[in-house]
Amino acid sequence: MSRPCRIAVDLLGAELPAADLLNGATDALKQHPNCELTFICDQRTLNESVSSSQRIIHCEHWVREQDTLREVLSERRTSSMHIGMHLLKEAAVDGFVSVGSTGALMALGRFLLHTPQGIDRPAVIKEFDGRQRSFWMLDLGANIVRKPSTLHQFARLGMAYASQVGKVKKPRVALLNIGIEERKGPALLRDAAEMLEQTRKLDFVGFVEPNRIFDDIADVVVTDGYAGNIALKSVEGTVNFIRDEFLNELAEDSDDDAAKLVRKSARKRFRRLMKKLDSQRHNGASFVGLNRVVVKSHNSTTEAGMTAAVDQAVREVELRVPDKIEKFFNKE
Amino acid sequence: MSRPCRIAVDLLGAELPAADLLNGATDALKQHPNCELTFICDQRTLNESVSSSQRIIHCEHWVREQDTLREVLSERRTSSMHIGMHLLKEAAVDGFVSVGSTGALMALGRFLLHTPQGIDRPAVIKEFDGRQRSFWMLDLGANIVRKPSTLHQFARLGMAYASQVGKVKKPRVALLNIGIEERKGPALLRDAAEMLEQTRKLDFVGFVEPNRIFDDIADVVVTDGYAGNIALKSVEGTVNFIRDEFLNELAEDSDDDAAKLVRKSARKRFRRLMKKLDSQRHNGASFVGLNRVVVKSHNSTTEAGMTAAVDQAVREVELRVPDKIEKFFNKE
Numbered sequence: 001m002s003r004p005c006r007i008a009v010d011l012l013g014a015e016l017p018a019a020d021l022l023n024g025a026t027d028a029l030k031q032h033p034n035c036e037l038t039f040i041c042d043q044r045t046l047n048e049s050v051s052s053s054q055r056i057i058h059c060e061h062w063v064r065e066q067d068t069l070r071e072v073l074s075e076r077r078t079s080s081m082h083i084g085m086h087l088l089k090e091a092a093v094d095g096f097v098s099v100g101s102t103g104a105l106m107a108l109g110r111f112l113l114h115t116p117q118g119i120d121r122p123a124v125i126k127e128f129d130g131r132q133r134s135f136w137m138l139d140l141g142a143n144i145v146r147k148p149s150t151l152h153q154f155a156r157l158g159m160a161y162a163s164q165v166g167k168v169k170k171p172r173v174a175l176l177n178i179g180i181e182e183r184k185g186p187a188l189l190r191d192a193a194e195m196l197e198q199t200r201k202l203d204f205v206g207f208v209e210p211n212r213i214f215d216d217i218a219d220v221v222v223t224d225g226y227a228g229n230i231a232l233k234s235v236e237g238t239v240n241f242i243r244d245e246f247l248n249e250l251a252e253d254s255d256d257d258a259a260k261l262v263r264k265s266a267r268k269r270f271r272r273l274m275k276k277l278d279s280q281r282h283n284g285a286s287f288v289g290l291n292r293v294v295v296k297s298h299n300s301t302t303e304a305g306m307t308a309a310v311d312q313a314v315r316e317v318e319l320r321v322p323d324k325i326e327k328f329f330n331k332e
Numbered sequence: 333m334s335r336p337c338r339i340a341v342d343l344l345g346a347e348l349p350a351a352d353l354l355n356g357a358t359d360a361l362k363q364h365p366n367c368e369l370t371f372i373c374d375q376r377t378l379n380e381s382v383s384s385s386q387r388i389i390h391c392e393h394w395v396r397e398q399d400t401l402r403e404v405l406s407e408r409r410t411s412s413m414h415i416g417m418h419l420l421k422e423a424a425v426d427g428f429v430s431v432g433s434t435g436a437l438m439a440l441g442r443f444l445l446h447t448p449q450g451i452d453r454p455a456v457i458k459e460f461d462g463r464q465r466s467f468w469m470l471d472l473g474a475n476i477v478r479k480p481s482t483l484h485q486f487a488r489l490g491m492a493y494a495s496q497v498g499k500v501k502k503p504r505v506a507l508l509n510i511g512i513e514e515r516k517g518p519a520l521l522r523d524a525a526e527m528l529e530q531t532r533k534l535d536f537v538g539f540v541e542p543n544r545i546f547d548d549i550a551d552v553v554v555t556d557g558y559a560g561n562i563a564l565k566s567v568e569g570t571v572n573f574i575r576d577e578f579l580n581e582l583a584e585d586s587d588d589d590a591a592k593l594v595r596k597s598a599r600k601r602f603r604r605l606m607k608k609l610d611s612q613r614h615n616g617a618s619f620v621g622l623n624r625v626v627v628k629s630h631n632s633t634t635e636a637g638m639t640a641a642v643d644q645a646v647r648e649v650e651l652r653v654p655d656k657i658e659k660f661f662n663k664e
Binding site for chain 1: 513514568569598602
């Protein structure tokens with residue numbers, strides 16, 4: 001690409017100071033020197049040397065988790081999220097990373113951007129490492145789903161993402177449920193399963209339980225935003241818990257040389273594995289089903305997490321993900 | 333206790349052969365020599381030497397996952413689950429362990445046994461290891477909850493269990509949700525939160541996200557059966573995935589002596605931690621809110637898992653858990 005990839009980064013409302021997250025975001029440029037970042041944050045929280053060397057849009061208002069839909073859409077027009085979404089809508093930037101509320105991003109995205117033909121709502125999608133290969137899970141928390149047709153749309157979005165972006169030839173699609181038998185779980189899931197079974201051109205493999213998602217049963221795991229977010233955060237919590245407990249366990253070692261060697265080597269190997277699974281390094285969760293790149297970052301992200309989220313946005317812009325998803329739906 | 337503790341074990345419909353699970357269950361007697369087991373299984377699947385040395389009730393029918401409520405309650409009267417529940421109701425045994433469907437156990441339990449004053453439905457509860465101390469989560473899959481008052485009842489059941497069985501003085505109760513802000517998640521949870529806030533004698537600490545349940549925020553985590561089962565199985569799947577990946581990672585070591593030492597020691601330490609978290613060793617999930625001890629075992633349990641489930645049932649009988657829960661509600 002000769003034209004630089006331009007990303008807007010909304011830092012307002014995050015737990016860490018904006019200056020730290022700005023550093024984290026800027027670290028992503030090492031991998032992507034052709035990228036330009038525009039930060040939306042409260043300039044007063046940065047020192048002058050930072051302010052003068054970066055593109056910054058000063059803003060003091062942000063959408064809060066407790067805001068109602070009406071507040072998000074009409075009363076928070078001066079918020080950092082509105083500014084970022086408008087830059088995106090007017091193509092003044094190519095991608096948008098926000099630490100703001102997932103629900104508000106969803107609502108504003110639907111309001112200001114487009115969804116593909118036949119898709120009412122975007123969903124949050126994430127790639128997970130599995131035993132044999134990666135898989136994708138959606139929706140991870142943007143929607144509270146009430147209609148089976150919404151899950152059906154998510155299945156098609158996931159299929160589009162796995163095939164167009166993940167290069168999976170014929171993605172196997174499963175519905176996340178609390179059992180694999182036909183009658184298990186809420187009626188919503190059973191009705192969605194029936195719709196999916198009747199859909200040609202979609203390889204529906206049935207229900208999958210959360211303890212089997214890593215086992216290469218499906219390439220796309222479809223879930224409502226509630227169960228999806230519960231599953232995502234349960235995985236994250238368990239990874240963090242095991243990491244900390246095992247590193248503690250190793251620290252309790254005696255201090256002779258052999259023990260030190262064990263500790264060092266085991267720690268290295270364990271860290272390598274945990275790095276792969278670490279939610280902070282996998283911080284960016286993408287919206288799929290919008291005509292622009294929107295990446296949601298944890299509000300509690302670390303610097304490294306912010307690097308990962310910006311990296312994720314740049315890669316999606318470079319891969320032209322929204323165009324590819326759109327093309328998939330136009331072809332169908 | 334001078335009188336033996338009598339446990340009925342329903343093995344029909346499990347994935348492993350009944351003979352193996354029978355061995356697993358019998359292993360629990362090493363810890364509990366004063367316990368008598370009665371197995372409900374298909375005698376034809378055992379060899380004669382086993383049959384003659386054990387108490388066995390022959391049965392060929394079991395409740396299936398896909399059975400409707402009507403089928404469970406009226407058409408499966410000759411099933412292994414009915415036999416076990418009737419033994420329990422008539423006090424011919426003190427506890428019942430079943431590999432059968434959780435939903436069917438719930439339905440039959442409500443139908444044949446009692447719930448405490450003010451409690452409509454029992455719930456599945458499990459103790460988890462946290463960073464500082466244990467916590468309890470319920471309901472883990474017995475109910476699809478539609479009313480906030482049901483979650484309120486689960487909160488009280490969890491509080492009763494943590495205080496009476498777990499000896500927690502003033503249990504902190506939280507609701508599992510996808511965010512901690514007041515407006516997060518389904519209306520069901522927000523309404524339940526409002527009810528819990530207004531309840532005196534209950535220390536409600538608000539919402540907790542699944543990535544924080546290990547962090548000593550609450551002693552009791554209340555959830556509907558759907559999200560609870562999703563969370564439980566996500567934790568289990570992640571534990572299994574990390575265990576296998578790390579043991580693989582260690583196996584890829586080179587073969588000199590130092591490396592062997594590392595591998596052996598790291599493996600030992602890691603296994604010790606994983607043992608603590610292993611779902612098979614934590615296989616038994618108890619029903620709370622019935623006047624008898626009922627323990628649900630994974631249908632895919634191993635021999636060691638069956639040992640754990642029987643052990644769980646014996647300990648609950650010896651601790652007189654149902655009486656203590658009942659007393660808690662009568663005092664209130």
